[in-house]
Amino acid sequence: MRNLDETDLRILELLADDARRPFSDISDEVGLSAPAVSDRIDRLREEGVIRRFTVDVDQSTLSGGTPVLVRLSVRPEFVTGVRDALRDADPVEHLFVTADGEVTFHARLNGDALRIELDELVDLSTVSDYEVSLVESAEWTPTVSGTGFALECAECGNTVTSEGERARIGGTLYHFCCSSCLDRFQSRYDRLEAGARSEN
CATH class of the missing domain: 3.30.70.920 (Lrp/AsnC effector binding domain/regulation of amino acid metabolism (RAM) domain)
Incomplete structure (x- = not known):
């Protein structure tokens, strides 16, 4: 699994500040083309780092x-x-x-x-x-500055390091801290899917 680099972190900072920021504006900030920014954001979504784009409503x-x-x-x-x-x-x-x-x-x-x-x-x-x-007042200021990013194992919840594994199961990309967790997750998924098919 590829670790997040400084460009990824800067893209996340810019999106945290304004999730509607155009890719062309982000590309000017990070020194990449707009399509390259789009590819990185797609990868961050696929990796589960970005879950959704939302609106902060007062x-x-x-x-x-x-x-x-x-x-x-x-x-x-x-x-x-x-x-x-x-x-x-x-x-x-x-x-x-x-x-x-x-x-x-x-x-x-x-x-x-x-x-x-x-x-x-x-x-x-x-x-x-x-x-x-x-509550007298509330503020929500998400930030990515100075934060260490780590993905969570879909099986046991431990941190996924660069030694971890990932697999696309049922159309979704999952991250695992080790091959044992991947095997357990895949086996359980296969059993559940087989059970669902047998009911139909």
Whole structure:
């Protein structure tokens, strides 16, 4: 797997600043042609470094609700389900899960019915404790400066180094830290695909 170079990092910085920046502007900044920039961005998307291009909307200008920061102490067996539910919830703007399983999110909720709305977002029976704080102001400034980039193994979650492997499975490019992880992932995928075919 090829490591990201300084040009890749600069392209990421420019896109983080303005995801709609034309390739011709980026090419002027990095000293490549626009088609070469396009190829690099396509590769960064395929590698999973760039997941999507999005719009940073200031919700306060568009909708009501009270901006809150909610910290949930979730029972370990429910962390994944709570995270998935919140990730798909419209009021949730930012979501974080810590290594010890605490789930924190920033959202705009109805201040008059906060507990009811929170219970609609998350099954509170999966939560041992929670804390809600009013947010005075919030800023989101993603940056790539000075950051070490590493891809995550699709099988075990470890960091994929230059010794890692990658494979296109079912049309998607996956990264693995070692051949054992690749073999386990491929075997499980093949079993699931065979099971799905036998049901049809």
